[in-house]
Amino acid sequence: MTEVADQAEQVGAVAAAPTPVEVYAARTSGLRKTYGDTAAVAGIDLAVPRGAVVGVLGPNGSGKTTTIRMLLGLIRPTAGSVELLGHALPDEADRVLPKVGALVEGPGFHPFLSGRENLLRCAAMEPNLASQDIRSAVDEALRRVGLTAAADRRFRGYSLGMKQRLGLAAALLVPRELVVLDEPTNGLDPAGTREIRQIIAELHAVGTTVLVSSHLLAEVEATCTHVAVMHRGTLVAQGGLAELLESGGPHLMISTSDLTAGLDALRDNGISARVEQQALRVDLSEVDAPEVLATLVRADVGVHEARRGRAGLEDLFARLTEEES
Ligand SMILES: Nc1ncnc2c1ncn2[C@@H]1O[C@H](COP(=O)(O)OP(=O)(O)OP(=O)(O)O)[C@@H](O)[C@H]1O
Numbered sequence: 427m428t429e430v431a432d433q434a435e436q437v438g439a440v441a442a443a444p445t446p447v448e449v450y451a452a453r454t455s456g457l458r459k460t461y462g463d464t465a466a467v468a469g470i471d472l473a474v475p476r477g478a479v480v481g482v483l484g485p486n487g488s489g490k491t492t493t494i495r496m497l498l499g500l501i502r503p504t505a506g507s508v509e510l511l512g513h514a515l516p517d518e519a520d521r522v523l524p525k526v527g528a529l530v531e532g533p534g535f536h537p538f539l540s541g542r543e544n545l546l547r548c549a550a551m552e553p554n555l556a557s558q559d560i561r562s563a564v565d566e567a568l569r570r571v572g573l574t575a576a577a578d579r580r581f582r583g584y585s586l587g588m589k590q591r592l593g594l595a596a597a598l599l600v601p602r603e604l605v606v607l608d609e610p611t612n613g614l615d616p617a618g619t620r621e622i623r624q625i626i627a628e629l630h631a632v633g634t635t636v637l638v639s640s641h642l643l644a645e646v647e648a649t650c651t652h653v654a655v656m657h658r659g660t661l662v663a664q665g666g667l668a669e670l671l672e673s674g675g676p677h678l679m680i681s682t683s684d685l686t687a688g689l690d691a692l693r694d695n696g697i698s699a700r701v702e703q704q705a706l707r708v709d710l711s712e713v714d715a716p717e718v719l720a721t722l723v724r725a726d727v728g729v730h731e732a733r734r735g736r737a738g739l740e741d742l743f744a745r746l747t748e749e750e751s
């Protein structure tokens with residue numbers, strides 16, 4: 427497992443002077459939540475580096491939402507601790523939560539008020555927003571999520587995607603140091619999904635840390651600098667996306683004149699291979715590329731092209747969360 431914590435600890439050690447806690451926007455230690463006999467989250471040490479865009483991935487029921495709710499102080503952990511922007515939760519919640527924007531399931535908007543009216547109510551509760559700035563902050567947040575035209579319609583009539591956008595607008599009412607988004611693309615069409623990607627990129631560009639849970643691996647691969655993979659309430663991997671993908675191991679994709687003959691030749695020589703996208707795919711963790719090619723040539727299998735590939739996030743995710751059965 428590639429540990430972000432290790433890297434961050436090293437950064438802290440080299441920098442020496444600043445408080446090491448500043449390396450993280452969020453950190454948990456032994457964080458656990460049980461419901462009866464079910465451990466929704468089974469004691470995790472999550473480390474979210476400042477300035478990163480961290481994608482929290484995991485199959486249904488793996489504990490993503492429960493983790494996010496504990497991070498935001500919405501539910502109380504059974505055990506373990508949470509630190510946000512260097513402050514312990516829940517003791518220092520009042521100090522730190524105004525700096526954290528969040529989009530979590532079921533935002534409590536009023537169904538009979540318009541989107542704008544709902545946001546005005548949210549804005550009035552923001553301690554870091556002066557009353558004379560409320561109107562312009564609401565207008566800007568509505569514009570940013572593409573809701574200006576629908577701003578004066580009742581929330582009750584909003585589509586799921588519009589409700590998501592309004593939740594995001596509430597999270598973005600004031601500049602935040604950390605933005606936490608639970609499944610932000612839920613209910614959005616491809617254009618809406620692209621807009622969320624754009625908003626995350628904008629937040630990242632100004633140094634905001636973003637923690638985003640998602641089922642969409644391609645989305646995470648395109649937007650995130652780091653990933654945390656959850657499975658059955660545990661954290662099975664966390665770290666920089668590039669390093670984690672690298673740890674997935676390189677492979678060779680070979681186009682040949684005869685896939686079946688190629689597959690047989692490799693297997694006869696103890697090299698495991700499979701057919702993928704009309705090519706032979708050979709894992710290079712136990713054999714090197716020249717040996718693979720020499721084996722094919724010896725068996726008189728024509729090699730048209732051979733190129734090294736890296737495991738994608740989908741491969742990595744499948745490997746980490748495969749059921750043992
Ligand atoms: N309030 C609760 N009472 C009982 N069990 C719960 C409660 N909340 C969550 N769980 C259980 O805890 C586990 C983790 O749920 P959680 O919602 O955190 O997973 P998730 O990864 O967010 O799933 P999904 O991707 O489906 O949203 C599941 O088995 C779920 O049924």
